[in-house]
Amino acid sequence: MRIPFSPPFVDDDVLKEVEDTLRSGWITTGPKVKALEHEINQLTGCQQTLCVNSWTSGAILTLKWLGVKAGDEVIVPAYTYAATALSVIHCGATPVLVDVLTDFTIDPAAVAKAITSRTKAIIGVDIAGLMCDYDQLKEVVNRPEVQSLFVAESEVQSKIGRIMIIADAAHSIGAKYKGRNAGVCADVNIFSMHAVKNITTAEGGAISLQLPSNFDPKAVYDLMRLWSLNGQTKDAFSKSNGSGWRYDILFDGLKVNMPDICAAIGLAQIRKYSGQLIKDRAKIANQYETFFNKKGWAQPPTLKDGSRESCYHIYALRINGITENERDAIIEKITAEGIAVNVHFIPLPMLTAFKDKGFNIQDFPVAYDNYAREISLPIYPQLTKEEVESDMYCS
CATH class of the missing domain: 3.40.640.10 (Type I PLP-dependent aspartate aminotransferase-like (Major domain))
Structure with a gap:
């Protein structure tokens, strides 16, 4: 698949x-x-x-x-x-x-x-x-x-x-x-x-x-x-x-x-965003949420809290207790299964244009920790229940 x-x-x-x-x-x-x-x-x-x-x-x-x-x-x-x-x-x-x-x-x-x-x-x-x-x-x-x-x-x-x-x-x-x-x-x-x-x-x-x-x-x-x-x-x-x-x-x-x-x-x-498309995204995000909330190794993203509700643009999953290199190895295995995932984002201080301006990622520890453990999973209205399940079990 x-x-x-x-x-x-x-x-x-x-x-x-x-x-x-x-x-x-x-x-x-x-x-x-x-x-x-x-x-x-x-x-x-x-x-x-x-x-x-x-x-x-x-x-x-x-x-x-x-x-x-x-x-x-x-x-x-x-x-x-x-x-x-x-x-x-x-x-x-x-x-x-x-x-x-x-x-x-x-x-x-x-x-x-x-x-x-x-x-x-x-x-x-x-x-x-x-x-x-x-x-x-x-x-x-x-x-x-x-x-x-x-x-x-x-x-x-x-x-x-x-x-x-x-x-x-x-x-x-x-x-x-x-x-x-x-x-x-x-x-x-x-x-x-x-x-x-x-x-x-x-x-x-x-x-x-x-x-x-x-x-x-x-x-x-x-x-x-x-x-x-x-x-x-x-x-x-x-x-x-x-x-x-x-x-x-x-x-x-x-x-x-x-x-x-x-x-x-x-x-x-x-014209069909509020009535259909965002609801489809929410449904997929909630499928992920139900699954990953049961996994001690998973840190699901915040979808809702006391003051906010996401529009479910990206499902930014983090894996507990891993390094950046281990995260990259996980992505390689998921990709080998035919599932495209991503990382959002490489922090600015890690990019050449910003390193050249004197920025150092060590000054931004939370940004680095978020990045090093993050894997963005597919989430869009056309995604089927079978495909969502495939994403979850490969993660």
């Missing part, structure tokens, strides 16, 4: 939505993107959503809008995919790495210790579908001693009046924190719609806004939309619908818009 790790969910509705886009004659940013943005607003309850071509470009756009520049610092967990920190570097700023908790999420106490007068933002990373403790992060940035360190150097920073909290929600669309949906728990919440995500557009991302009351979210959306289209005052769809050919470039924007042909895939999926 061969079991892939995370194939995209493609059914007849996806095919029809894509075909409709192709037959419409309009495949770049247009009505399908607007429809997907509306669906994300409805799913999350956020103020506004802008779809872009990747999580990474969404993070870069957000940081540039915030005014992050050379000399600034952004706090990032050591346990995340490289894009979280690379988005900071691409803005000329410095990522400041901190350790995580045993549930894989950023450690608020470590964040508090890392804040300086150069800190402009904190990026909390939701891992495997489980959200960070955003209220605790908000409590940290609102402490008087932290507020006294904050130096606003842009109009946006002045309006926020504190360190901005950004959610790397790449894994968490559909997750919940204290009764709130992913997408509304940080100032800016950025989803990924990469091919392996719960909702995919092949490649893509979405910036969901939940800004303080002194912001006009629609005005921020409009400005970010300009940022995503080279700072151009009219997009191609507007011009094709009779708004005239003449345009202006208002500032040095980016080119990171999502095309309709990609949005069509996500649009078909999100």
